[in-house]
Amino acid sequence: MKINSNNKFVKLYLAALALITTSATAVPTTITNLTTVSAKAKKHHKKTKKTKKKAYVIAKYYDEFKPGYSYTYNKKKGVFIGHKMKKHHTSTTDSDEPRVEKATSNYNVPKVKKFTKQILNEFHLKGYRWAKTTITYNYNDVNESQQTIINQAIDQINQLGIINLKKTNKKANITIEVSTTNLARAGYTTGPVSIEDNSLNLNLIDEQTVTLYENQIQAHCYGNYALYLNQVSLHEIGHALGxxxxxxxxxxxxxxxxxxxxxxxxxxxxxxxxxxYIKGLAILYQN
Ligand SMILES: [Zn+2]
Structure with a gap:
Protein backbone atom coordinates (compact mmCIF):
# COMPACT_ATOMS: atom_id res chain seq x y z
CA MET A 1 0.00 0.00 0.00
CA LYS A 2 0.87 3.68 0.10
CA ILE A 3 2.00 3.76 -3.51
CA ASN A 4 -0.43 2.27 -5.94
CA SER A 5 1.72 0.00 -8.04
CA ASN A 6 1.53 -3.18 -6.10
CA ASN A 7 -0.40 -5.16 -8.68
CA LYS A 8 2.06 -4.53 -11.46
CA PHE A 9 3.55 -8.00 -11.22
CA VAL A 10 0.18 -9.66 -11.09
CA LYS A 11 -0.81 -7.76 -14.21
CA LEU A 12 2.41 -8.84 -15.93
CA TYR A 13 1.78 -12.38 -14.83
CA LEU A 14 -1.79 -12.25 -16.14
CA ALA A 15 -0.52 -10.80 -19.39
CA ALA A 16 1.98 -13.65 -19.67
CA LEU A 17 -0.72 -16.24 -19.01
CA ALA A 18 -3.03 -14.58 -21.49
CA LEU A 19 -0.22 -14.78 -24.00
CA ILE A 20 0.15 -18.50 -23.47
CA THR A 21 -3.59 -18.96 -23.96
CA THR A 22 -3.54 -16.91 -27.14
CA SER A 23 -0.63 -18.75 -28.70
CA ALA A 24 -2.30 -22.06 -27.89
CA THR A 25 -5.32 -21.15 -29.98
CA ALA A 26 -3.13 -20.42 -32.98
CA VAL A 27 -1.78 -23.96 -33.28
CA PRO A 28 -4.18 -25.72 -35.72
CA THR A 29 -2.97 -26.22 -39.24
CA THR A 30 -4.86 -25.52 -42.46
CA ILE A 31 -8.23 -27.12 -43.04
CA THR A 32 -8.27 -29.27 -46.15
CA ASN A 33 -10.99 -31.83 -46.54
CA LEU A 34 -13.83 -30.19 -44.66
CA THR A 35 -16.54 -31.27 -47.11
CA THR A 36 -15.77 -34.91 -46.60
CA VAL A 37 -16.10 -34.51 -42.88
CA SER A 38 -19.38 -32.66 -42.95
CA ALA A 39 -20.90 -35.12 -45.44
CA LYS A 40 -19.87 -37.93 -43.18
CA ALA A 41 -21.18 -36.06 -40.19
CA LYS A 42 -24.54 -35.58 -41.90
CA LYS A 43 -24.77 -39.23 -42.73
CA HIS A 44 -23.87 -40.16 -39.21
CA HIS A 45 -26.31 -37.63 -37.84
CA LYS A 46 -29.13 -39.15 -39.88
CA LYS A 47 -28.24 -42.56 -38.57
CA THR A 48 -28.45 -41.48 -34.96
CA LYS A 49 -31.38 -39.10 -35.37
CA LYS A 50 -33.63 -41.35 -33.34
CA THR A 51 -31.67 -40.68 -30.20
CA LYS A 52 -31.28 -36.97 -31.08
CA LYS A 53 -27.63 -37.21 -30.12
CA LYS A 54 -24.79 -36.14 -32.36
CA ALA A 55 -22.13 -38.80 -32.51
CA TYR A 56 -19.34 -36.31 -32.93
CA VAL A 57 -18.64 -32.64 -33.43
CA ILE A 58 -15.95 -30.87 -35.37
CA ALA A 59 -13.77 -28.01 -34.25
CA LYS A 60 -11.23 -26.11 -36.25
CA TYR A 61 -9.56 -24.53 -33.25
CA TYR A 62 -9.03 -25.28 -29.59
CA ASP A 63 -11.30 -22.44 -28.54
CA GLU A 64 -14.21 -24.05 -30.36
CA PHE A 65 -14.05 -27.10 -28.09
CA LYS A 66 -17.33 -27.81 -26.35
CA PRO A 67 -17.42 -29.04 -22.79
CA GLY A 68 -18.27 -32.69 -22.43
CA TYR A 69 -16.48 -33.73 -25.63
CA SER A 70 -13.14 -35.45 -25.94
CA TYR A 71 -11.18 -34.19 -28.95
CA THR A 72 -8.55 -35.83 -31.10
CA TYR A 73 -6.78 -34.11 -33.95
CA ASN A 74 -7.39 -35.62 -37.35
CA LYS A 75 -4.30 -34.78 -39.33
CA LYS A 76 -5.74 -35.90 -42.66
CA LYS A 77 -8.84 -33.77 -42.34
CA GLY A 78 -7.10 -30.97 -40.54
CA VAL A 79 -9.80 -30.71 -37.86
CA PHE A 80 -10.44 -31.82 -34.34
CA ILE A 81 -13.06 -34.50 -33.93
CA GLY A 82 -14.88 -34.41 -30.64
CA HIS A 83 -16.73 -37.39 -29.22
CA LYS A 84 -19.26 -37.02 -26.47
CA MET A 85 -17.81 -38.28 -23.24
CA LYS A 86 -19.65 -40.73 -21.04
CA LYS A 87 -21.86 -39.29 -18.32
CA HIS A 88 -19.62 -40.05 -15.39
CA HIS A 89 -16.81 -38.24 -17.14
CA THR A 90 -18.87 -35.23 -18.10
CA SER A 91 -19.95 -34.50 -14.55
CA THR A 92 -16.70 -32.68 -13.93
CA THR A 93 -16.12 -31.19 -17.35
CA ASP A 94 -19.55 -30.78 -18.91
CA SER A 95 -20.74 -28.00 -16.64
CA ASP A 96 -19.12 -24.62 -16.32
CA GLU A 97 -19.62 -24.65 -12.56
CA PRO A 98 -16.69 -22.82 -11.00
CA ARG A 99 -14.62 -24.93 -8.68
CA VAL A 100 -15.00 -22.42 -5.90
CA GLU A 101 -16.20 -22.89 -2.36
CA LYS A 102 -18.88 -20.53 -1.09
CA ALA A 103 -18.63 -18.85 2.30
CA THR A 104 -21.45 -19.74 4.68
CA SER A 105 -21.71 -16.17 5.96
CA ASN A 106 -24.81 -14.18 5.12
CA TYR A 107 -23.86 -10.55 4.61
CA ASN A 108 -26.30 -8.52 2.60
CA VAL A 109 -24.50 -8.37 -0.74
CA PRO A 110 -25.89 -8.96 -4.24
CA LYS A 111 -26.10 -12.46 -5.65
CA VAL A 112 -23.69 -12.40 -8.55
CA LYS A 113 -23.88 -14.74 -11.54
CA LYS A 114 -21.03 -13.07 -13.41
CA PHE A 115 -18.50 -10.64 -11.97
CA THR A 116 -18.59 -7.85 -14.54
CA LYS A 117 -16.15 -4.93 -14.66
CA GLN A 118 -18.89 -2.78 -13.18
CA ILE A 119 -19.27 -5.02 -10.11
CA LEU A 120 -15.50 -5.24 -9.67
CA ASN A 121 -15.27 -1.43 -9.71
CA GLU A 122 -18.26 -0.89 -7.48
CA PHE A 123 -17.03 -3.28 -4.79
CA HIS A 124 -13.32 -2.53 -5.28
CA LEU A 125 -12.32 -6.04 -6.31
CA LYS A 126 -9.32 -7.25 -8.29
CA GLY A 127 -11.22 -9.88 -10.25
CA TYR A 128 -9.82 -12.92 -8.50
CA ARG A 129 -10.26 -14.89 -5.30
CA TRP A 130 -9.11 -18.10 -3.67
CA ALA A 131 -11.05 -21.18 -4.73
CA LYS A 132 -11.51 -22.16 -1.08
CA THR A 133 -12.60 -20.27 2.00
CA THR A 134 -10.02 -21.74 4.40
CA ILE A 135 -6.66 -20.25 3.49
CA THR A 136 -3.35 -21.04 5.18
CA TYR A 137 -0.64 -18.56 6.06
CA ASN A 138 2.80 -18.62 7.62
CA TYR A 139 5.60 -16.23 8.51
CA ASN A 140 9.02 -15.66 7.08
CA ASP A 141 11.44 -13.38 8.96
CA VAL A 142 8.74 -11.96 11.23
CA ASN A 143 9.65 -11.52 14.89
CA GLU A 144 7.39 -12.58 17.74
CA SER A 145 6.02 -9.17 18.61
CA GLN A 146 5.25 -8.44 14.97
CA GLN A 147 3.58 -11.84 14.68
CA THR A 148 1.39 -11.04 17.67
CA ILE A 149 0.15 -7.84 16.04
CA ILE A 150 -0.41 -9.47 12.63
CA ASN A 151 -2.16 -12.47 14.23
CA GLN A 152 -4.61 -10.05 15.83
CA ALA A 153 -5.34 -8.43 12.47
CA ILE A 154 -5.94 -11.92 11.04
CA ASP A 155 -8.28 -12.68 13.96
CA GLN A 156 -10.27 -9.56 13.06
CA ILE A 157 -10.67 -10.86 9.50
CA ASN A 158 -11.61 -14.34 10.73
CA GLN A 159 -14.21 -12.88 13.10
CA LEU A 160 -16.13 -11.62 10.06
CA GLY A 161 -17.01 -15.26 9.47
CA ILE A 162 -16.49 -15.06 5.72
CA ILE A 163 -13.13 -16.72 5.24
CA ASN A 164 -10.86 -18.54 7.66
CA LEU A 165 -7.14 -17.77 7.72
CA LYS A 166 -5.29 -20.63 9.36
CA LYS A 167 -1.68 -20.67 10.49
CA THR A 168 0.48 -23.51 9.21
CA ASN A 169 4.11 -24.51 9.56
CA LYS A 170 4.11 -26.12 6.13
CA LYS A 171 4.06 -24.34 2.79
CA ALA A 172 1.25 -21.84 3.07
CA ASN A 173 -1.12 -20.17 0.63
CA ILE A 174 -0.10 -16.75 1.95
CA THR A 175 3.45 -16.07 3.10
CA ILE A 176 3.81 -13.00 5.30
CA GLU A 177 7.27 -11.47 5.55
CA VAL A 178 8.85 -8.36 7.00
CA SER A 179 11.47 -6.50 5.03
CA THR A 180 12.85 -3.01 4.40
CA THR A 181 12.63 -0.79 1.35
CA ASN A 182 13.72 2.60 0.09
CA LEU A 183 10.40 3.00 -1.67
CA ALA A 184 7.63 5.01 -0.02
CA ARG A 185 5.42 2.07 0.70
CA ALA A 186 4.39 0.24 3.83
CA GLY A 187 3.52 -3.06 2.22
CA TYR A 188 3.39 -5.03 -1.00
CA THR A 189 1.39 -8.05 -2.05
CA THR A 190 1.97 -10.21 -5.10
CA GLY A 191 1.58 -13.74 -6.43
CA PRO A 192 0.44 -15.86 -9.36
CA VAL A 193 -3.20 -16.03 -10.41
CA SER A 194 -4.65 -18.65 -12.73
CA ILE A 195 -6.78 -17.58 -15.65
CA GLU A 196 -10.07 -19.38 -15.21
CA ASP A 197 -13.03 -19.85 -17.45
CA ASN A 198 -15.83 -20.31 -14.97
CA SER A 199 -19.31 -18.91 -14.84
CA LEU A 200 -18.40 -16.42 -12.09
CA ASN A 201 -15.90 -14.76 -14.43
CA LEU A 202 -13.31 -14.69 -11.65
CA ASN A 203 -9.71 -15.84 -11.82
CA LEU A 204 -8.28 -17.94 -9.01
CA ILE A 205 -5.33 -17.09 -6.79
CA ASP A 206 -2.58 -19.70 -6.64
CA GLU A 207 -0.46 -18.14 -3.88
CA GLN A 208 0.36 -14.76 -2.39
CA THR A 209 3.28 -13.15 -0.64
CA VAL A 210 2.59 -10.23 1.66
CA THR A 211 5.63 -8.09 2.44
CA LEU A 212 5.45 -5.54 5.23
CA TYR A 213 8.16 -2.87 5.25
CA GLU A 214 9.32 -2.43 8.81
CA ASN A 215 11.36 0.76 8.25
CA GLN A 216 8.51 2.50 6.44
CA ILE A 217 5.95 1.48 9.04
CA GLN A 218 8.26 2.76 11.80
CA ALA A 219 8.84 6.03 9.94
CA HIS A 220 5.16 6.77 9.27
CA CYS A 221 3.39 5.42 12.34
CA TYR A 222 3.35 8.69 14.33
CA GLY A 223 4.38 6.87 17.46
CA ASN A 224 1.72 4.19 17.23
CA TYR A 225 3.54 1.29 15.62
CA ALA A 226 1.02 -1.37 16.68
CA LEU A 227 -1.92 0.57 15.22
CA TYR A 228 -0.17 1.23 11.91
CA LEU A 229 1.09 -2.35 11.58
CA ASN A 230 -2.47 -3.52 12.31
CA GLN A 231 -3.84 -1.35 9.52
CA VAL A 232 -1.12 -2.22 7.00
CA SER A 233 -1.62 -5.94 7.75
CA LEU A 234 -5.37 -5.67 7.17
CA HIS A 235 -4.75 -3.73 3.96
CA GLU A 236 -2.17 -6.12 2.47
CA ILE A 237 -4.02 -9.28 3.51
CA GLY A 238 -7.10 -7.66 1.94
CA HIS A 239 -5.16 -7.54 -1.34
CA ALA A 240 -4.07 -11.16 -0.84
CA LEU A 241 -7.74 -12.13 -0.60
CA GLY A 242 -8.76 -10.25 -3.75
CA TYR A 277 -13.83 -4.23 3.26
CA ILE A 278 -16.53 -6.54 4.62
CA LYS A 279 -18.76 -6.20 1.57
CA GLY A 280 -15.83 -6.83 -0.76
CA LEU A 281 -14.97 -10.12 0.96
CA ALA A 282 -18.64 -11.10 1.28
CA ILE A 283 -19.48 -10.57 -2.40
CA LEU A 284 -16.32 -12.39 -3.48
CA TYR A 285 -16.68 -15.42 -1.24
CA GLN A 286 -20.45 -15.78 -0.73
CA ASN A 287 -21.02 -16.08 -4.47
ZN1 LIG B 1 -2.59 -1.41 -1.46
Whole structure:
Protein backbone atom coordinates (compact mmCIF):
# COMPACT_ATOMS: atom_id res chain seq x y z
CA MET A 1 0.00 0.00 0.00
CA LYS A 2 0.87 3.68 0.10
CA ILE A 3 2.00 3.76 -3.51
CA ASN A 4 -0.43 2.27 -5.94
CA SER A 5 1.72 0.00 -8.04
CA ASN A 6 1.53 -3.18 -6.10
CA ASN A 7 -0.40 -5.16 -8.68
CA LYS A 8 2.06 -4.53 -11.46
CA PHE A 9 3.55 -8.00 -11.22
CA VAL A 10 0.18 -9.66 -11.09
CA LYS A 11 -0.81 -7.76 -14.21
CA LEU A 12 2.41 -8.84 -15.93
CA TYR A 13 1.78 -12.38 -14.83
CA LEU A 14 -1.79 -12.25 -16.14
CA ALA A 15 -0.52 -10.80 -19.39
CA ALA A 16 1.98 -13.65 -19.67
CA LEU A 17 -0.72 -16.24 -19.01
CA ALA A 18 -3.03 -14.58 -21.49
CA LEU A 19 -0.22 -14.78 -24.00
CA ILE A 20 0.15 -18.50 -23.47
CA THR A 21 -3.59 -18.96 -23.96
CA THR A 22 -3.54 -16.91 -27.14
CA SER A 23 -0.63 -18.75 -28.70
CA ALA A 24 -2.30 -22.06 -27.89
CA THR A 25 -5.32 -21.15 -29.98
CA ALA A 26 -3.13 -20.42 -32.98
CA VAL A 27 -1.78 -23.96 -33.28
CA PRO A 28 -4.18 -25.72 -35.72
CA THR A 29 -2.97 -26.22 -39.24
CA THR A 30 -4.86 -25.52 -42.46
CA ILE A 31 -8.23 -27.12 -43.04
CA THR A 32 -8.27 -29.27 -46.15
CA ASN A 33 -10.99 -31.83 -46.54
CA LEU A 34 -13.83 -30.19 -44.66
CA THR A 35 -16.54 -31.27 -47.11
CA THR A 36 -15.77 -34.91 -46.60
CA VAL A 37 -16.10 -34.51 -42.88
CA SER A 38 -19.38 -32.66 -42.95
CA ALA A 39 -20.90 -35.12 -45.44
CA LYS A 40 -19.87 -37.93 -43.18
CA ALA A 41 -21.18 -36.06 -40.19
CA LYS A 42 -24.54 -35.58 -41.90
CA LYS A 43 -24.77 -39.23 -42.73
CA HIS A 44 -23.87 -40.16 -39.21
CA HIS A 45 -26.31 -37.63 -37.84
CA LYS A 46 -29.13 -39.15 -39.88
CA LYS A 47 -28.24 -42.56 -38.57
CA THR A 48 -28.45 -41.48 -34.96
CA LYS A 49 -31.38 -39.10 -35.37
CA LYS A 50 -33.63 -41.35 -33.34
CA THR A 51 -31.67 -40.68 -30.20
CA LYS A 52 -31.28 -36.97 -31.08
CA LYS A 53 -27.63 -37.21 -30.12
CA LYS A 54 -24.79 -36.14 -32.36
CA ALA A 55 -22.13 -38.80 -32.51
CA TYR A 56 -19.34 -36.31 -32.93
CA VAL A 57 -18.64 -32.64 -33.43
CA ILE A 58 -15.95 -30.87 -35.37
CA ALA A 59 -13.77 -28.01 -34.25
CA LYS A 60 -11.23 -26.11 -36.25
CA TYR A 61 -9.56 -24.53 -33.25
CA TYR A 62 -9.03 -25.28 -29.59
CA ASP A 63 -11.30 -22.44 -28.54
CA GLU A 64 -14.21 -24.05 -30.36
CA PHE A 65 -14.05 -27.10 -28.09
CA LYS A 66 -17.33 -27.81 -26.35
CA PRO A 67 -17.42 -29.04 -22.79
CA GLY A 68 -18.27 -32.69 -22.43
CA TYR A 69 -16.48 -33.73 -25.63
CA SER A 70 -13.14 -35.45 -25.94
CA TYR A 71 -11.18 -34.19 -28.95
CA THR A 72 -8.55 -35.83 -31.10
CA TYR A 73 -6.78 -34.11 -33.95
CA ASN A 74 -7.39 -35.62 -37.35
CA LYS A 75 -4.30 -34.78 -39.33
CA LYS A 76 -5.74 -35.90 -42.66
CA LYS A 77 -8.84 -33.77 -42.34
CA GLY A 78 -7.10 -30.97 -40.54
CA VAL A 79 -9.80 -30.71 -37.86
CA PHE A 80 -10.44 -31.82 -34.34
CA ILE A 81 -13.06 -34.50 -33.93
CA GLY A 82 -14.88 -34.41 -30.64
CA HIS A 83 -16.73 -37.39 -29.22
CA LYS A 84 -19.26 -37.02 -26.47
CA MET A 85 -17.81 -38.28 -23.24
CA LYS A 86 -19.65 -40.73 -21.04
CA LYS A 87 -21.86 -39.29 -18.32
CA HIS A 88 -19.62 -40.05 -15.39
CA HIS A 89 -16.81 -38.24 -17.14
CA THR A 90 -18.87 -35.23 -18.10
CA SER A 91 -19.95 -34.50 -14.55
CA THR A 92 -16.70 -32.68 -13.93
CA THR A 93 -16.12 -31.19 -17.35
CA ASP A 94 -19.55 -30.78 -18.91
CA SER A 95 -20.74 -28.00 -16.64
CA ASP A 96 -19.12 -24.62 -16.32
CA GLU A 97 -19.62 -24.65 -12.56
CA PRO A 98 -16.69 -22.82 -11.00
CA ARG A 99 -14.62 -24.93 -8.68
CA VAL A 100 -15.00 -22.42 -5.90
CA GLU A 101 -16.20 -22.89 -2.36
CA LYS A 102 -18.88 -20.53 -1.09
CA ALA A 103 -18.63 -18.85 2.30
CA THR A 104 -21.45 -19.74 4.68
CA SER A 105 -21.71 -16.17 5.96
CA ASN A 106 -24.81 -14.18 5.12
CA TYR A 107 -23.86 -10.55 4.61
CA ASN A 108 -26.30 -8.52 2.60
CA VAL A 109 -24.50 -8.37 -0.74
CA PRO A 110 -25.89 -8.96 -4.24
CA LYS A 111 -26.10 -12.46 -5.65
CA VAL A 112 -23.69 -12.40 -8.55
CA LYS A 113 -23.88 -14.74 -11.54
CA LYS A 114 -21.03 -13.07 -13.41
CA PHE A 115 -18.50 -10.64 -11.97
CA THR A 116 -18.59 -7.85 -14.54
CA LYS A 117 -16.15 -4.93 -14.66
CA GLN A 118 -18.89 -2.78 -13.18
CA ILE A 119 -19.27 -5.02 -10.11
CA LEU A 120 -15.50 -5.24 -9.67
CA ASN A 121 -15.27 -1.43 -9.71
CA GLU A 122 -18.26 -0.89 -7.48
CA PHE A 123 -17.03 -3.28 -4.79
CA HIS A 124 -13.32 -2.53 -5.28
CA LEU A 125 -12.32 -6.04 -6.31
CA LYS A 126 -9.32 -7.25 -8.29
CA GLY A 127 -11.22 -9.88 -10.25
CA TYR A 128 -9.82 -12.92 -8.50
CA ARG A 129 -10.26 -14.89 -5.30
CA TRP A 130 -9.11 -18.10 -3.67
CA ALA A 131 -11.05 -21.18 -4.73
CA LYS A 132 -11.51 -22.16 -1.08
CA THR A 133 -12.60 -20.27 2.00
CA THR A 134 -10.02 -21.74 4.40
CA ILE A 135 -6.66 -20.25 3.49
CA THR A 136 -3.35 -21.04 5.18
CA TYR A 137 -0.64 -18.56 6.06
CA ASN A 138 2.80 -18.62 7.62
CA TYR A 139 5.60 -16.23 8.51
CA ASN A 140 9.02 -15.66 7.08
CA ASP A 141 11.44 -13.38 8.96
CA VAL A 142 8.74 -11.96 11.23
CA ASN A 143 9.65 -11.52 14.89
CA GLU A 144 7.39 -12.58 17.74
CA SER A 145 6.02 -9.17 18.61
CA GLN A 146 5.25 -8.44 14.97
CA GLN A 147 3.58 -11.84 14.68
CA THR A 148 1.39 -11.04 17.67
CA ILE A 149 0.15 -7.84 16.04
CA ILE A 150 -0.41 -9.47 12.63
CA ASN A 151 -2.16 -12.47 14.23
CA GLN A 152 -4.61 -10.05 15.83
CA ALA A 153 -5.34 -8.43 12.47
CA ILE A 154 -5.94 -11.92 11.04
CA ASP A 155 -8.28 -12.68 13.96
CA GLN A 156 -10.27 -9.56 13.06
CA ILE A 157 -10.67 -10.86 9.50
CA ASN A 158 -11.61 -14.34 10.73
CA GLN A 159 -14.21 -12.88 13.10
CA LEU A 160 -16.13 -11.62 10.06
CA GLY A 161 -17.01 -15.26 9.47
CA ILE A 162 -16.49 -15.06 5.72
CA ILE A 163 -13.13 -16.72 5.24
CA ASN A 164 -10.86 -18.54 7.66
CA LEU A 165 -7.14 -17.77 7.72
CA LYS A 166 -5.29 -20.63 9.36
CA LYS A 167 -1.68 -20.67 10.49
CA THR A 168 0.48 -23.51 9.21
CA ASN A 169 4.11 -24.51 9.56
CA LYS A 170 4.11 -26.12 6.13
CA LYS A 171 4.06 -24.34 2.79
CA ALA A 172 1.25 -21.84 3.07
CA ASN A 173 -1.12 -20.17 0.63
CA ILE A 174 -0.10 -16.75 1.95
CA THR A 175 3.45 -16.07 3.10
CA ILE A 176 3.81 -13.00 5.30
CA GLU A 177 7.27 -11.47 5.55
CA VAL A 178 8.85 -8.36 7.00
CA SER A 179 11.47 -6.50 5.03
CA THR A 180 12.85 -3.01 4.40
CA THR A 181 12.63 -0.79 1.35
CA ASN A 182 13.72 2.60 0.09
CA LEU A 183 10.40 3.00 -1.67
CA ALA A 184 7.63 5.01 -0.02
CA ARG A 185 5.42 2.07 0.70
CA ALA A 186 4.39 0.24 3.83
CA GLY A 187 3.52 -3.06 2.22
CA TYR A 188 3.39 -5.03 -1.00
CA THR A 189 1.39 -8.05 -2.05
CA THR A 190 1.97 -10.21 -5.10
CA GLY A 191 1.58 -13.74 -6.43
CA PRO A 192 0.44 -15.86 -9.36
CA VAL A 193 -3.20 -16.03 -10.41
CA SER A 194 -4.65 -18.65 -12.73
CA ILE A 195 -6.78 -17.58 -15.65
CA GLU A 196 -10.07 -19.38 -15.21
CA ASP A 197 -13.03 -19.85 -17.45
CA ASN A 198 -15.83 -20.31 -14.97
CA SER A 199 -19.31 -18.91 -14.84
CA LEU A 200 -18.40 -16.42 -12.09
CA ASN A 201 -15.90 -14.76 -14.43
CA LEU A 202 -13.31 -14.69 -11.65
CA ASN A 203 -9.71 -15.84 -11.82
CA LEU A 204 -8.28 -17.94 -9.01
CA ILE A 205 -5.33 -17.09 -6.79
CA ASP A 206 -2.58 -19.70 -6.64
CA GLU A 207 -0.46 -18.14 -3.88
CA GLN A 208 0.36 -14.76 -2.39
CA THR A 209 3.28 -13.15 -0.64
CA VAL A 210 2.59 -10.23 1.66
CA THR A 211 5.63 -8.09 2.44
CA LEU A 212 5.45 -5.54 5.23
CA TYR A 213 8.16 -2.87 5.25
CA GLU A 214 9.32 -2.43 8.81
CA ASN A 215 11.36 0.76 8.25
CA GLN A 216 8.51 2.50 6.44
CA ILE A 217 5.95 1.48 9.04
CA GLN A 218 8.26 2.76 11.80
CA ALA A 219 8.84 6.03 9.94
CA HIS A 220 5.16 6.77 9.27
CA CYS A 221 3.39 5.42 12.34
CA TYR A 222 3.35 8.69 14.33
CA GLY A 223 4.38 6.87 17.46
CA ASN A 224 1.72 4.19 17.23
CA TYR A 225 3.54 1.29 15.62
CA ALA A 226 1.02 -1.37 16.68
CA LEU A 227 -1.92 0.57 15.22
CA TYR A 228 -0.17 1.23 11.91
CA LEU A 229 1.09 -2.35 11.58
CA ASN A 230 -2.47 -3.52 12.31
CA GLN A 231 -3.84 -1.35 9.52
CA VAL A 232 -1.12 -2.22 7.00
CA SER A 233 -1.62 -5.94 7.75
CA LEU A 234 -5.37 -5.67 7.17
CA HIS A 235 -4.75 -3.73 3.96
CA GLU A 236 -2.17 -6.12 2.47
CA ILE A 237 -4.02 -9.28 3.51
CA GLY A 238 -7.10 -7.66 1.94
CA HIS A 239 -5.16 -7.54 -1.34
CA ALA A 240 -4.07 -11.16 -0.84
CA LEU A 241 -7.74 -12.13 -0.60
CA GLY A 242 -8.76 -10.25 -3.75
CA UNK A 243 -9.61 -6.72 -2.58
CA UNK A 244 -8.59 -3.77 -4.75
CA UNK A 245 -7.94 -0.22 -3.59
CA UNK A 246 -10.81 1.99 -2.61
CA UNK A 247 -9.90 5.28 -4.26
CA UNK A 248 -12.96 7.13 -3.00
CA UNK A 249 -12.45 7.05 0.73
CA UNK A 250 -9.03 7.60 2.25
CA UNK A 251 -10.29 6.82 5.72
CA UNK A 252 -10.91 3.19 4.92
CA UNK A 253 -8.52 0.25 5.14
CA UNK A 254 -8.21 -0.30 1.38
CA UNK A 255 -7.43 3.33 0.54
CA UNK A 256 -4.18 3.43 -1.49
CA UNK A 257 -2.78 6.08 0.81
CA UNK A 258 -4.66 5.88 4.06
CA UNK A 259 -4.70 8.29 6.93
CA UNK A 260 -4.54 5.93 9.88
CA UNK A 261 -5.18 8.75 12.37
CA UNK A 262 -8.67 9.27 10.92
CA UNK A 263 -9.64 5.64 10.35
CA UNK A 264 -12.28 4.29 12.76
CA UNK A 265 -10.70 2.32 15.55
CA UNK A 266 -11.94 -0.25 18.02
CA UNK A 267 -9.16 0.65 20.47
CA UNK A 268 -5.75 2.34 20.50
CA UNK A 269 -4.02 -0.41 18.54
CA UNK A 270 -6.72 -1.82 16.27
CA UNK A 271 -8.58 -0.16 13.40
CA UNK A 272 -12.20 -1.17 12.82
CA UNK A 273 -12.84 -3.21 9.68
CA UNK A 274 -15.03 -0.97 7.53
CA UNK A 275 -18.12 -1.88 5.50
CA UNK A 276 -16.30 -1.54 2.18
CA TYR A 277 -13.83 -4.23 3.26
CA ILE A 278 -16.53 -6.54 4.62
CA LYS A 279 -18.76 -6.20 1.57
CA GLY A 280 -15.83 -6.83 -0.76
CA LEU A 281 -14.97 -10.12 0.96
CA ALA A 282 -18.64 -11.10 1.28
CA ILE A 283 -19.48 -10.57 -2.40
CA LEU A 284 -16.32 -12.39 -3.48
CA TYR A 285 -16.68 -15.42 -1.24
CA GLN A 286 -20.45 -15.78 -0.73
CA ASN A 287 -21.02 -16.08 -4.47
ZN1 LIG B 1 -2.59 -1.41 -1.46
Missing amino acids: LEHNEQNKYEIMAPVSDVSKINKIDATHVAIDQD
